Amino acid sequence: MENINTYHNICSLNQIWDLTAAKFGQIIALLDPHSNPEVRITYQELNTQIKTLASGLQTLGVEPGDKIALIADNSPRWFIADQGIMTAGGVSVVRSSQAEKQELLYILENSDSTTLIVENQKTLNKISSGLVNLPIKRIILLTNETITTENQVRTLNFEQLMDLGAKSTLNPVEQNQQTLATLIYTSGTTGKPKGVMLSHGNLLHQVQHLDTIIQPHPGETVLSILPSWHSYERAAEYFLLSRGCTQIYTNIRNFKKDLKNYQPNYMVGVPRIWESIYEGIQKQFREQPAQKQSLVNNCLEISQRYILNRRIARGLSLEHLDASKGEKILAAIQATLLAPLHKLADRLVYAKIRAELGGKLKTLISGGGSLAMHLENFYEIVNIPVLVGYGLTETSPVTNARVLSHNLRGSAGRPLPETAIRIVNPETKADLPPKEIGLVLVRGPQIMQGYYKLPEATAKVLDSQGWFDTGDLGWVTQEQDLVLTGRAKDTIVLTNGENIEPQPIEDACLRSPYIDQIMLVGQDQRCLGALIVPNLEAVAKWAIAANLDWDFNQPQEIITQPEFKELFRRELNREVQNRPGYRPDDRIGVFAFILEPFSQENGMMTQTLKIKRPVVSQHYQQLIESMF
Numbered sequence: 001m002e003n004i005n006t007y008h009n010i011c012s013l014n015q016i017w018d019l020t021a022a023k024f025g026q027i028i029a030l031l032d033p034h035s036n037p038e039v040r041i042t043y044q045e046l047n048t049q050i051k052t053l054a055s056g057l058q059t060l061g062v063e064p065g066d067k068i069a070l071i072a073d074n075s076p077r078w079f080i081a082d083q084g085i086m087t088a089g090g091v092s093v094v095r096s097s098q099a100e101k102q103e104l105l106y107i108l109e110n111s112d113s114t115t116l117i118v119e120n121q122k123t124l125n126k127i128s129s130g131l132v133n134l135p136i137k138r139i140i141l142l143t144n145e146t147i148t149t150e151n152q153v154r155t156l157n158f159e160q161l162m163d164l165g166a167k168s169t170l171n172p173v174e175q176n177q178q179t180l181a182t183l184i185y186t187s188g189t190t191g192k193p194k195g196v197m198l199s200h201g202n203l204l205h206q207v208q209h210l211d212t213i214i215q216p217h218p219g220e221t222v223l224s225i226l227p228s229w230h231s232y233e234r235a236a237e238y239f240l241l242s243r244g245c246t247q248i249y250t251n252i253r254n255f256k257k258d259l260k261n262y263q264p265n266y267m268v269g270v271p272r273i274w275e276s277i278y279e280g281i282q283k284q285f286r287e288q289p290a291q292k293q294s295l296v297n298n299c300l301e302i303s304q305r306y307i308l309n310r311r312i313a314r315g316l317s318l319e320h321l322d323a324s325k326g327e328k329i330l331a332a333i334q335a336t337l338l339a340p341l342h343k344l345a346d347r348l349v350y351a352k353i354r355a356e357l358g359g360k361l362k363t364l365i366s367g368g369g370s371l372a373m374h375l376e377n378f379y380e381i382v383n384i385p386v387l388v389g390y391g392l393t394e395t396s397p398v399t400n401a402r403v404l405s406h407n408l409r410g411s412a413g414r415p416l417p418e419t420a421i422r423i424v425n426p427e428t429k430a431d432l433p434p435k436e437i438g439l440v441l442v443r444g445p446q447i448m449q450g451y452y453k454l455p456e457a458t459a460k461v462l463d464s465q466g467w468f469d470t471g472d473l474g475w476v477t478q479e480q481d482l483v484l485t486g487r488a489k490d491t492i493v494l495t496n497g498e499n500i501e502p503q504p505i506e507d508a509c510l511r512s513p514y515i516d517q518i519m520l521v522g523q524d525q526r527c528l529g530a531l532i533v534p535n536l537e538a539v540a541k542w543a544i545a546a547n548l549d550w551d552f553n554q555p556q557e558i559i560t561q562p563e564f565k566e567l568f569r570r571e572l573n574r575e576v577q578n579r580p581g582y583r584p585d586d587r588i589g590v591f592a593f594i595l596e597p598f599s600q601e602n603g604m605m606t607q608t609l610k611i612k613r614p615v616v617s618q619h620y621q622q623l624i625e626s627m628f
Contacts, residue, residue: 177201
């Protein structure tokens with residue numbers, strides 16, 4: 001535990017790497033199997049490279065407090081650059097190289113960046129015409145490409161910067177917990193992005209306290225898939241690397257293969273990734289002979305009953321928190337009776353699923369949105385623990401998280417140390433009694449310093465006592481678990497005055513194998529509506545079984561078929577009505593099909609794969625109006 005306590009005595013994030021180099025020396029810190037050639041960097045080498053890059057930046061004239069834009073995506077060099085910037089005394093201003101040109105130029109201008117580090121020549125070409133009027137004094141590529149640029153700005157590639165750094169001496173920069181470490185621009189579903197100011201103290205809070213959630217050991221492995229610049233992935237990377245883990249880089253195309261090949265102990269992700277793994281397994285089930293499908297379904301049904309009774313007995317079922325002693329005893333008896341059958345199912349079915357996912361997963365860490373209950377159930381049944389956490393970019397980001405010893409499914413867990421939660425009336429801001437739904441406020445050392453150059457926007461969300469308005473709705477259990485019910489701004493208000501949170505209903509609908517993506521609409525309408533991206537592969541199998549001679553090369557025609565619509569009507573009705581707490585107003589009255597999935601590429605999803613509701617609503621405005 002010695003090195004862990006040490007992190008409570010340091011003042012800046014970059015001080016971590018001397019400590020890890022001494023403690024974990026030859027353990028591999030960063031492994032990128034998808035770069036050519038493969039990259040493996042030990043903790044010793046990581047520390048050296050961070051300092052070399054920092055020294056290179058200082059030689060180029062970077063001063064303490066300078067803003068340095070890092071426009072790039074996941075790679076070991078991203079991490080070296082990020083920590084090199086902080087070691088040189090700079091502030092890293094981060095964004096994906098995939099972001100729109102105008103957004104990147106806005107961030108460069110708004111942040112007052114004087115140095116630009118970019119992914120590659122292609123990214124530089126995308127924005128170079130807009131750099132003319134900006135105060136950029138130097139440009140660095142993260143690749144070793146030979147540079148071609150029209151700008152009269154000193155431009156180096158990665159190799160040249162490191163050569164420069166190797167020949168010079170690093171000047172240590174004094175920083176404290178209040179020193180600004182990074183600006184992360186919220187991708188914001190509406191309006192211009194805002195620069196969230198996170199200090200070294202904000203980020204160190206995560207490094208110091210995430211071990212209350214998981215306790216990784218040196219040499220354990222983590223599969224990394226989320227954007228490195230995003231606050232959630234960054235906190236995870238800083239924490240896991242401070243504990244001596246090996247971070248293996250993957251991507252959407254390769255992660256299922258990498259799970260099997262690299263057998264990681266941990267993976268940090270968002271609900272969409274767990275949904276994708278689940279859907280892949282469901283697809284394998286659907287391809288089995290009828291007899292085997294029947295066996296699997298029976299196993300899942302028995303195990304579903306087993307885990308529910310086990311949760312009730314342990315006081316860990318959100319729907320049965322008020323269960324009496326007698327009900328808990330009855331549930332414990334039921335669980336005991338079902339346990340041998342569940343064990344048999346584990347041997348026959350679930351062990352094979354775990355093997356498919358590498359067989360060594362200790363924990364999946366989920367954030368960036370609520371996890372649908374069918375996913376919670378599935379992963380519990382197959383014995384792959386999922387811990388859900390909660391937070392925002394503005395909170396560095398983790399404020400709450402579940403732990404293995406108290407894994408209340410459907411909740412976002414208890415607050416991290418030094419963190420307080422309040423539930424207040426959205427209008428009056430008066431405190432609400434326990435179990436009542438209201439606006440979630442958070443206070444703690446991880447709360448941002450504010451939005452860069454936006455004092456009014458800061459004052460709107462951060463009060464004089466340091467309480468941050470998350471914009472989320474939720475309630476708190478007796479055991480202090482936070483249960484989120486939706487976004488204050490996502491609430492759909494029907495003409496009868498009923499307020500409806502779309503997320504839980506959408507999560508329920510996603511249980512249907514025929515629904516790939518769904519977004520509810522219906523503001524100021526008499527009933528809810530839905531935009532649905534159908535899973536045509538699953539529908540094709542259903543159509544064959546139903547003896548329907550449909551040509552799936554003509555999807556536009558298929559989605560107009562009455563049987564197609566009827567299938568989805570049945571699926572929506574069943575899944576919505578089976579949802580705990582169902583009310584008649586939850587019913588989806590009208591729906592329409594979209595054949596182009598929501599994605600980052602078409603601007604309809606954030607980097608953490610959440611649907612940008614306002615963007616989708618605007619894009620499909622006519623379709624939505626025609627539905628009603």
